[in-house]
Amino acid sequence: MNSIHDNAGKATADVSLDRLFELAEVLGRLMTHGIDAHGLTAARARLLWVLLHHGPMTQRALADALGVTPRNVTGLLDALETDGHVERVPHPTDRRATMVRLTDHGTAVVTHLREGRDVMAAALFADIPETHLAGFTATIATVTARLRGTPPAPECDGVPAPQLPR
Template sequence: MTQRALAGRLGVTPRNVTGLLDALQEDGLVVREAHPTDRRATLTSLSGKGRQVTSALRRGRDDLAAALFGDLPADQLDVFTATLAQVTERLRSVGPSERV
């Protein structure tokens, strides 16, 4: 993925992504290489170590979700999920100056 595409996906500026990727690369978590057809672009991907860390984070997330929601009845979980989606959408619609 290009750094510009990653910035767009994260909702931040390319400059922000550059700083983050510098640190991740220094830690051996990502690899950068020249784009094969666009000399201005850089492709970024997870390194082997980065994939291991990502897998561990996902397992931790899944374990936490199971602990929090695993024994909830499906109908209760559906109501919670729908309510959370509504609240999230309302939060997105609030302008930065309206946030507390």
């Protein structure tokens, strides 16, 4: 049986996909460990991440941003609200809608997660030439877009625009 390491040095699509699977596995473990330390699940952490990057929004907008049903968002929010990460407040102009925003505790938790991500990024990519990193970033953006079935994000100075996590 061949392992992914048997093809070391070969730049083929199947070897690249094998490396991507290996990377996903390692990153998944690291992410799970990081969010577990804060008593979060991946889905709850993703919701907090969206609020950090996009600010307060309605539950419907959150469901759309996360690609889940409103019922699913309600379950996530119930748990996050119980743990003090988010709060629901009346919409300022639409009395039928409810806004969701991070609490100070929620902001601190997700900021800590982001800082851990930033430290990891600095350590992983510190000695990689900028041109290699730009190519890697563009390739990952293209592969991710293909997996999602969407066109690649527009680029700015050769770097793909950030997208909401899926």
